[in-house]
Amino acid sequence: xxxxxxxxxxxxxxxxxxxxxxxxxxxxxxxxxxxxxxxxxxxxxxxxxxxxxxxxxxxxxxxxxxxxxxxxxxxxxxxxxxxxxxxxxxxxxxxxxxxxxxxxxxxxxxxxxxxxxxxxxxxxxxxxxxxxxxxxxxxxxxxxxxxxxxxxxxxxxxxxxxxxxxxxxxxxxxxxxxxxxxxxxxxxxxxxxxxxxxxxxxxxxxxxxxxxxxxxxxxxxxxxxxxxxxxxxxxxxxxxxxxxxxxxxxxxxxxxxxxxxxxxxxxxx
Amino acid sequence: xxxxxxxxxxxxxxxxxxxxxxxxxxxxxxxxxxxxxxxxxxxxxxxxxxxxxxxxxxxxxxxxxxxxxxxxxxxxxxxxxxxxxxxxxxxxxxxxxxxxxxxxxxxxxxxxxxxxxxxxxxxxxxxxxxxxxxxxxxxxxxxxxxxxxxxxxxxxxxxxxxxxxxxxxxxxxxxxxxxxxxxxxxxxxxxxxxxxxxxxxxxxxxxxxxxxxxxxxxxxxxxxxxxxxxxxxxxxxxxxxxxxxxxxx
Numbered sequence: 001x002x003x004x005x006x007x008x009x010x011x012x013x014x015x016x017x018x019x020x021x022x023x024x025x026x027x028x029x030x031x032x033x034x035x036x037x038x039x040x041x042x043x044x045x046x047x048x049x050x051x052x053x054x055x056x057x058x059x060x061x062x063x064x065x066x067x068x069x070x071x072x073x074x075x076x077x078x079x080x081x082x083x084x085x086x087x088x089x090x091x092x093x094x095x096x097x098x099x100x101x102x103x104x105x106x107x108x109x110x111x112x113x114x115x116x117x118x119x120x121x122x123x124x125x126x127x128x129x130x131x132x133x134x135x136x137x138x139x140x141x142x143x144x145x146x147x148x149x150x151x152x153x154x155x156x157x158x159x160x161x162x163x164x165x166x167x168x169x170x171x172x173x174x175x176x177x178x179x180x181x182x183x184x185x186x187x188x189x190x191x192x193x194x195x196x197x198x199x200x201x202x203x204x205x206x207x208x209x210x211x212x213x214x215x216x217x218x219x220x221x222x223x224x225x226x227x228x229x230x231x232x233x234x235x236x237x238x239x240x241x242x243x244x245x246x247x248x249x250x251x252x253x254x255x256x257x258x259x260x261x262x263x264x265x266x267x268x269x
Numbered sequence: 270x271x272x273x274x275x276x277x278x279x280x281x282x283x284x285x286x287x288x289x290x291x292x293x294x295x296x297x298x299x300x301x302x303x304x305x306x307x308x309x310x311x312x313x314x315x316x317x318x319x320x321x322x323x324x325x326x327x328x329x330x331x332x333x334x335x336x337x338x339x340x341x342x343x344x345x346x347x348x349x350x351x352x353x354x355x356x357x358x359x360x361x362x363x364x365x366x367x368x369x370x371x372x373x374x375x376x377x378x379x380x381x382x383x384x385x386x387x388x389x390x391x392x393x394x395x396x397x398x399x400x401x402x403x404x405x406x407x408x409x410x411x412x413x414x415x416x417x418x419x420x421x422x423x424x425x426x427x428x429x430x431x432x433x434x435x436x437x438x439x440x441x442x443x444x445x446x447x448x449x450x451x452x453x454x455x456x457x458x459x460x461x462x463x464x465x466x467x468x469x470x471x472x473x474x475x476x477x478x479x480x481x482x483x484x485x486x487x488x489x490x491x492x493x494x495x496x497x498x499x500x501x502x503x504x505x506x507x508x509x510x511x512x513x514x515x516x517x518x
Contacts, residue, residue: 051407054396055381057356061514062326062343080504082496107322107347107510109496147498147505183517197509199320206509207516214517221515224326228516245517261504262495 043094043119045138056100059089059135061193061209061226063128065099067091071115071125071132071189076152079114080263081122081137082145089135093121099135101126106209108194111263113149114139115189125265127193127211129224131186153192153257153266155247157185160239162249164256172256177237177248183216185245186227190266195258204230206258210266214245229257229266295319296435299351299384299456301327301342302358306449307365308336314344321511322347335364347512349389349461353454355382360451368448370420374402377443377453384440386458391438393426393454400443421445435459 048056057063069091082103089099103110105127115134116123122139125132139146154163157178164171179185190212198207201221207230214225229247237248247268249257295317304310310332314325324345330337340357360377363370370376380397391411398405401417409425416422427439440454495505 049407050394051396054383054394054407055356057341058343058354060324060345062324084496102352103496104322104347104350106324106514107512108507109494111504145497146502148502149504179517194512194514195507195509196512196514197321198513199511200513201515203518207514209514209516217517220517222325223515226514226516228514230516243518258509259506262507263504 043121045088045090046094046097048088048097052097053086053088053100056088056097058086059099059101059126059128059133060105061127061211061213062224063099063126064130065126065128065133065135066130067098068126068128068130068133068135069123070130071134073189074116074123076265077114077117078148078150079117079122080111080147080149080261081114081124081139082109082111082147083137084143084145087137087143089124089126089137091135093118093136095136099126099128101135101137105262106194106196108196108262110193111147111261113191113263113265125189125191125211129213131190131212131215132188133211147261149261149263151260151264153260153264155185155266155268157187157241157268160241162247162253164260172253174250174253175239176250176253177232177240177243179214179243179245180241183214183244184241185243185247185268186212186215187268188212190227190268192229192257192260192262192264192266194262198230203232204254206230206254208257210247212268217244220244230254295346296433297346297349297351297386297458299344299346299353299386300452301344301353301355301454302330302339303452303455304450306445307367308332308362308449308451312452312455314342316344316346316351318346318348320513323513333364336360336362346456346458347510349387349458351386351456351458353384353456355379355454358382358453362445362449365449368445370445372401372420374399376401376421376445377441377451379405379441379453382440382454384438384454384456386436386438386456389436389458389460391426391428391436391456391458393438393440395425395440398441400441405441431457433459 087101088097112124114122150167152165162176163173190210192208196207207228209226209228212227217225231251231254232248298317300312300315303312314327316323327342338359344353358379359375361375382395384393394408411426411428413425424442427442429437437457439452443451495508
């Protein structure tokens, strides 16, 4: 990150805020004077008034951001970001704001995987519906904590197999259970959004909710249909498609999965 | 915002069906809407941290359509934080003749209302909001009073310190003719626990048994422990946080 660029950025951001007129339209944004071309690195976020910020929905597993750009499938960057404060999420670099990313997800610190960067901007995956929702955040040092994450989880539904890799090397493979035909485990690039020491449901001591949601369950139990990774009281699931969409794993596999950083990508094919 | 991924609560004017806020009383709690008087709405969705981190969303309140319409109600709470929000709310109580409102404008209209409480510090904000046609400040100072003469008294960003030391913020609190009260977006929180709800045996990184949770053992706000990279710039091993979320089994 370019620290000097960040301070310049903040100065301009403040100025822009002072000038910003509270607009009734969420879509309104200011065009940065230095946008485009070779100066993309210094493109600053458009000013968002507090009123517009209030209007932006939170990006959590309970959210539904129908207008979010979908994961374009670019190669993973191995970078994860934690917002230090609620961050505005834009449709593109300096584009239209459409959500805010809170600092927590179900009590855990928010960490999101970065799938593309442009200067100080990062395209990140979001924990909301629809599956594959993404957005751009301004990732200056004052806004985010950045870290490397070399772990990836690969789930092969046809083979009932889950594999953890680090730097592309396999750390282990386990046989799993997946969603039944009428409530399939959704396909795509998800990520681990939180680590929950479950206090109500007793089928698994720890539940790892993913960013993805069931396509067939609008809601499930009292939740929004979040797909999770967890274990199960018996082995009836191993090698079976009999869950309501979740990925059921053995305790041995869960013991390794809970060590993975939040924001770890889970590729489901 | 559609109904996808959210829940609905069934309430009827004058009938209290949902659990009340006083049921258990976690230290940190939040609700989006509550009404008492001729129109009764139990705090909805009501969450507290009795079971750890909790969040709920509601897209429908079955009160008669001519009294209230809304987009979505959200509430979440956990150790040292609480937040609630409302999108696209319109409350018009003209259909309750005993209130004697007869307003040409909605009693309350707002595009968005938020209340936020973080480690004992409260704030609230509104967008496109009005009471009886009077536009409301986006972020009013704490306990800003507005009188609608002969009709209603309104408190914006109402902040109260409770007996247990917790703080409650209510974005908009309205009283009408001593017959009706309405609280919109409320959040109650304490300071976060020092241990941040850490488990007794923190997990270790695969292939790395130094047991160091990223050098981040504090109860730093805005996400608790595990919100910093370790000394090598690697993402931290997460600390499981007590909570409840019904995933798809």
